[in-house]
Amino acid sequence: METPIKYFVxxxxxxxxxxFYIGQTNNLQNRLKRHNAGxxxxxxxxxxxxxxxxxxYASRSEALKREKYLKDLKSHTYIKNIILDSR
Numbered sequence: 001m002e003t004p005i006k007y008f009v010x011x012x013x014x015x016x017x018x019x020f021y022i023g024q025t026n027n028l029q030n031r032l033k034r035h036n037a038g039x040x041x042x043x044x045x046x047x048x049x050x051x052x053x054x055x056x057y058a059s060r061s062e063a064l065k066r067e068k069y070l071k072d073l074k075s076h077t078y079i080k081n082i083i084l085d086s087r
Contacts, residue, residue, distance in 0.1 A: 004058065005026050006026065006056050006057070006058070007024060007025070007026050007056070007057045007058070007059065007060050007062070007063035008024060008025055008026070008028045008054050008055065008056055008057070008063065009022070009023070009024045009054065009055045009057065009063050009066045009067050009070065010022070010023055010025070010028060010031070010032075010051060010053065010054045010055075011051075011052050011053040011054075011079060011082070011083060012032070012035060012043065012049040012050065012051055012052065013049065013050055013052045013083075014043070014046035014048075014049055015048045015049065015050060016046055016047065017046060019046060020076065020079050020080075021035070021042065021043050021046065021049065022067055022070045022071050022079070023067065024060070024063040024064060024066070024067040026060070028051070028054060032049070035047070035049050036048055036049055052083050053082060053083045053086055070082075
């Protein structure tokens with residue numbers, strides 16, 4: 001039986017300026033490597049980045065909805081609370 005693909009919503013924190021980046025992917029480790037290698041335009045000037053939070057979803061559409069919700073909040077404090085609550 002084939003393992004179903006999982007999708008992740010993730011939050012990265014810039015070690016340079018403490019700003020957050022929210023994204024989604026089906027390969028979290030590869031995506032983090034791409035961010036830190038400078039291959040993602042939105043974060044290339046914020047490197048290095050560390051993964052501070054992740055959620056897992058069964059479908060890409062669910063992950064995209066959650067990503068959009070978190071991005072629409074535009075609240076550094078709310079995002080920080082999500083991260084702290086997960087620890």
